[in-house]
Amino acid sequence: MIGKIVGAILGLMVFRNFLGVLIGTFVGHIFDLSTAQSRRPAHATSFIAPLFAFAGALAKSDGRVSEVEIRAAEALMNRLRLDPELRQMAIEQFNLGKAAEFDAQPAVANLRAWTHGRRDLAFLLLDMLLDLVYAEGSPVASKLGMLHQLCAALGVSTAELAAVTAMKGYGPRYQYQYQGPQGGWSGQQQQRPRNTVSAVDPYVVLGITHEAEPRDIKRAYRKLMSQHHPDKLGNVPDELKQRAESRAREINAAYERIKSERGFT
Numbered sequence: 001m002i003g004k005i006v007g008a009i010l011g012l013m014v015f016r017n018f019l020g021v022l023i024g025t026f027v028g029h030i031f032d033l034s035t036a037q038s039r040r041p042a043h044a045t046s047f048i049a050p051l052f053a054f055a056g057a058l059a060k061s062d063g064r065v066s067e068v069e070i071r072a073a074e075a076l077m078n079r080l081r082l083d084p085e086l087r088q089m090a091i092e093q094f095n096l097g098k099a100a101e102f103d104a105q106p107a108v109a110n111l112r113a114w115t116h117g118r119r120d121l122a123f124l125l126l127d128m129l130l131d132l133v134y135a136e137g138s139p140v141a142s143k144l145g146m147l148h149q150l151c152a153a154l155g156v157s158t159a160e161l162a163a164v165t166a167m168k169g170y171g172p173r174y175q176y177q178y179q180g181p182q183g184g185w186s187g188q189q190q191q192r193p194r195n196t197v198s199a200v201d202p203y204v205v206l207g208i209t210h211e212a213e214p215r216d217i218k219r220a221y222r223k224l225m226s227q228h229h230p231d232k233l234g235n236v237p238d239e240l241k242q243r244a245e246s247r248a249r250e251i252n253a254a255y256e257r258i259k260s261e262r263g264f265t
Contacts, residue, residue, distance in 0.1 A: 045086060050110035051125065052076075052090040054150065055132050056097020057104040061142040065098050072135040076128055081238070104146065112153045119227045120244065122154035126164050127243055134170045159207045163224075166204040167250045202254035214264045221255040 052073065059069040077090050096102060115121040126147075133139045133147055151161050203210050206220045229248060259265065 047111060047114040047125065048080070048082070048086055048090055049093045050107040050114070051128065052093040053097040053102070054104055054107040054111065054146075055129060056094040056099075057102050057107070058097075058129065058132055058143055058146050059094075059135075060098035060100075060102075061146050062140045066136060068135045069132060072132045076131065079128075104149075108150055108153045111150065115154060117155070119155070120229070122156050123160075123164055123227065123247070124244065125154070126151070126156065126161065127168065127247070130165060130168050130170060134168075163205055163207045164247075166200045167247055169200065200254075202257045205251060205254035206258070214262065217255070217258060217262075221251065224251045 055073055055076070056065075059065045059073070073090075073094050077087050080086075082090055097104070097107070111125055115125070129147065129150075133143050139147075147161070148158070151157070156164075203212070206217065206224060208217060208220045212220070225248060229244070
């Protein structure tokens with residue numbers, strides 16, 4: 001915008017006619033575009049360093065970093081399709097984070113700054129870290145404690161974390177069946193493959209209770225779709241957009257499943 005204004009003024013001063021204003025505005029527009037494009041990559045990848053530093057601290061929080069956790073960190077690098085330079089930085093930050101004297105608070109602050117208060121970006125960060133948290137199975141208290149500290153900094157509630165965790169396929173997985181207004185819901189734990197929508201409680205995905213009224217279910221669904229809509233992410237790595245699209249499908253599938261079982265439209 002600034003480039004257009006300056007260009008229009010300079011065009012008027014040089015050419016002293018309306019054509020000069022148009023030429024100056026066009027040149028200024030090109031300048032604005034080039035400036036914006038030069039800034040975008042920095043924001044798009046500025047989460048990499050604090051993310052992997054926090055991941056290193058998360059892995060070391062139980063006293064040791066296992067080979068499984070290292071592979072989970074490497075898998076995340078692969079998912080993000082990091083170029084050699086960014087990959088090397090991620091490795092260095094992960095190693096820095098697992099050092100005994102490392103303070104995770106600056107990394108948390110930088111991750112919070114990267115999200116700019118946007119919940120969709122906060123959910124993406126949690127989505128990436130959950131694979132590391134659950135790399136060895138049920139996480140220990142120290143890992144969960146660090147994850148909840150990050151959630152508090154990002155403004156993510158416990159229920160919202162549970163929903164993201166459920167959409168990832170971690171935690172208890174249940175198959176519920178609606179028994180009608182009097183019978184309520186019955187359910188039993190199922191041993192189903194991870195990352196399948198049918199394997200998770202759709203109510204956990206939407207962050208609501210089984211007793212929720214249809215209007216509350218619809219409200220929760222609309223809110224989640226707004227928060228997780230991939231079109232709102234802007235300039236972030238393609239893998240993050242793909243994960244957001246997958247999460248939006250999971251939210252929609254959970255909502256459709258509840259509607260079908262409860263019999264409302």
